[in-house]
Amino acid sequence: MENAKDITEYKFSDIIASPSIKERFEKVRKYFFLRESTYDMSNRCNLRCEGCYYYAGETEKQFAEENLNPTDWQQLMEAEKKRGITFVVLAGAEPSYVPELCKTCYDTIPLGCIASNGLMPLAKEIDYRIHISVWGNDTTSLEIRKAKNMLVRQMENYQGDSRAIWVYTFTPVNIDQAREVTETLAANNHQITFNMFSAPTDYNGHLRHTPETLARTRAVMSGLLAEFPETVVFSPYNIVAHTHEQGLHSLFSCSYPRMNPSTAIGLGRSFRQYRTDLQWDRAAACCVPDTDCDDCRHYAAGSAVVTARMYRHATTPQHFSAWLDYVDTYLAVWVKGYDKGENLCKEMIEPPEQS
Amino acid sequence: MTTDTHQAITRIAEIIINELKLEDVTPETFDADLDLVDEIGIDSMDLATIALVLRDEYGIRIDEDDYPKLTTVRIIAEYITTKLAEKE
Numbered sequence: 001m002e003n004a005k006d007i008t009e010y011k012f013s014d015i016i017a018s019p020s021i022k023e024r025f026e027k028v029r030k031y032f033f034l035r036e037s038t039y040d041m042s043n044r045c046n047l048r049c050e051g052c053y054y055y056a057g058e059t060e061k062q063f064a065e066e067n068l069n070p071t072d073w074q075q076l077m078e079a080e081k082k083r084g085i086t087f088v089v090l091a092g093a094e095p096s097y098v099p100e101l102c103k104t105c106y107d108t109i110p111l112g113c114i115a116s117n118g119l120m121p122l123a124k125e126i127d128y129r130i131h132i133s134v135w136g137n138d139t140t141s142l143e144i145r146k147a148k149n150m151l152v153r154q155m156e157n158y159q160g161d162s163r164a165i166w167v168y169t170f171t172p173v174n175i176d177q178a179r180e181v182t183e184t185l186a187a188n189n190h191q192i193t194f195n196m197f198s199a200p201t202d203y204n205g206h207l208r209h210t211p212e213t214l215a216r217t218r219a220v221m222s223g224l225l226a227e228f229p230e231t232v233v234f235s236p237y238n239i240v241a242h243t244h245e246q247g248l249h250s251l252f253s254c255s256y257p258r259m260n261p262s263t264a265i266g267l268g269r270s271f272r273q274y275r276t277d278l279q280w281d282r283a284a285a286c287c288v289p290d291t292d293c294d295d296c297r298h299y300a301a302g303s304a305v306v307t308a309r310m311y312r313h314a315t316t317p318q319h320f321s322a323w324l325d326y327v328d329t330y331l332a333v334w335v336k337g338y339d340k341g342e343n344l345c346k347e348m349i350e351p352p353e354q355s
Numbered sequence: 356m357t358t359d360t361h362q363a364i365t366r367i368a369e370i371i372i373n374e375l376k377l378e379d380v381t382p383e384t385f386d387a388d389l390d391l392v393d394e395i396g397i398d399s400m401d402l403a404t405i406a407l408v409l410r411d412e413y414g415i416r417i418d419e420d421d422y423p424k425l426t427t428v429r430i431i432a433e434y435i436t437t438k439l440a441e442k443e
Contacts, residue, residue, distance in 0.1 A: 012407040032400040084396070253419075255399075264423030265392050266399030310403040311419055 015320050020344060028327045031335065034111070036304070037080060037272045038089040038287055041101055042066055045093035047117055049135065049145040050207065053288045054092035056200035062093065064275040070104045076278055077108035084270055087334075088112035089287070089300070090128070092276075096120040102128070113334050118154035118164075119147065129336045130163045134181055134192075136174030144171075151181060155188050163336055165233065166190060167299065171197040172206065172213040175220050182224050186231040193233040193333045194221055196242050196297035200290045208295065211245050218243035222348070233332050235325035235343045241306050241351065242297045249293045251351050252305045256286035259293055267304055303330040312352050319352050321345040359439075363432035370408050371428065375401060387429040413439060 016022045040054070043062055048055065055062050067073070080088070088109050095102055095114050099122055102114060106126050114122060118132035132154050135141060141150040158164035166185055168178055178194075185192050196217070199208045209217070221239045225232045244251055249259060260268040272280045273289055284290075287300040306326050313323035321344035332340035368385035371377065375397070391397040397405075399422065406417040409431070415438040417425075425431045 011411045013411050029404075032398070032404075035398065262423045264426070265397075265402060266422070268423075269392070270398075308399055308403075309419070310400065311406055311417070314407050 010314075010316055012314050015314060015317050018317060021317060021321060021324065024321075024324045024328060024341060024344060027341070028324060028331060031331055031338075034087045034335075035084050035270050036087040036089055037085050037270070037274070038091055039105070039274045040064070040092040040276045041090050041095040042097040043093055043276050044097050045117070046119060047094075047145050047147055050205065052093075053200065053290065056203055056290060064277040064279070066098075066276045067278050068098065068101070070100060072278060073101050073104045074108060076274070077105050081109055085109065086111060088128075089115065091115040094120070096122050099123055099126065102126045111335065115167075117145075117147075117150075118157055118166075119150070121157035122163075124161070124163075127336060128163065129165065129334055130158065130161075131167045131333075132158065132164055134166050134168050135171065137177040137180050140174050140177060144173075151184060155185075155190065158190075159188070164190065165333060166192040167195050168192055169195040169197050170209075170213075170217045170221075172209060175213065175216050178220050178224060182228055182231060186228050190231070191233050192231055193299065193329070194238070194242065195299040198247075198288065198291045198298045198301075199295045201292045202290075203292070209297070214243045214245060218348075229342075233329060233340055235322070235329050236346060236348045237322035237326050238302070238329050240322075240348045241302055241326065242299065244297075244351070247294055247296045248298070248301050248305050249296055252309050254286070254293065254296070254301065254305050255308050256301070256304065257282050258284060258286040258289065266308060271304075299333075302326075303334060306330075315352055318345055318347070318349060322349055359436050360429075360432050363435050364428055366412070367409065367428050367431050367435075370412070371395075371397075371405060374405050374408060385428060387432070388427050390426055391428070392426060409435065415439060415442065 016025055043066055088105055090102055090105060094117060096116050103126050106128060113129040113131055115131045122130060134151060135144055138150055141147050168181060182192055197207050218239055225234050248254060255267045257268055257271055262268040271285055273285045274280045288298050291298060307330055310323060313319045325343045325345055328340050331338045364387045365382045369382040372380060389395060402422050410417060413435050415435060425434060
């Protein structure tokens, strides 16, 4: 057990004495000011996907009324800014139904990201990062999302658009299709990052991962990262963190309010997840509120949960490098204009024990 | 207040000033009872960075679960002196 050791083998000053580590630390450190909250923008979507994070689950967020008043949204954003929020994530159900509200958010808090299915393009004046969801090849998309020619249409809508990055959600049934999708995106000069299907609380369907599908996903991710380093925005440590048999909460202790009672500092203090009626509920406040926490390997969760654990990774140069790769990936995926560097830690190392 | 705690307060204030690049304040003028979150605007990543520098300086581990308690320079100083005493 690491906490049984006499402190650590390395001083932090020794770890960051390495020029490459120091340079990367200084690069990511400039973004430590980011403080996020998330916002459901609309309760409408043009798709109904199996296991959807918005429409599945125990809570009734999908029944919250839409507030379509731009003045109310502007006031909310002003209030959010005042309480220290510097990064907004506009999600559920499909934000492109309400572009004017997205623009209102952008005008007040200019750093952020929109999670979209990519079928209705968002105007370029909303200069947030745009995460375009992809759940397999077009045959699978038709089956699970009931949408024809999805990837082709998404690419047409966001061709040459530096805001866009595709987020491939691995499920047990689409693992081998990730290659085809990655090849297509690479051929069209797009970027892709990886997500893991994480079961909603009441979901018992066939998309829930098993140890066998986690292992297969790990192998496919690893192969694609090696083969398409310019296209795949990920790192070996991302692969470990998101395909581990233990979920993110078990590995890193989730710091979102839903699992973290402390309101003193960090996400427990500042994070809120607003519904379409502009209300929020601390008991449901996390990036994907209806996820079964034991099964959570969601990319958005990891982006906060793993990055928050800097201290425990500063035990060896290798662990700290892996953590830096994770943060570098997180910033490249979420912050428009941030360029990811080469991964510092090429091996897939186990996460450190809790401090 | 013991000399050890007083020295720790000055040194911790110096570390915070350096790490956060605070201006118009010196270790001697830093109010040890200022709320670091509410009044200085420190967030968890800043605190983690400061905790790492303190780990190097004092050779003690600062448990991540203890971060919420470390709200002022004085409390951090007392935390460190207690940890050092436990170590002896």
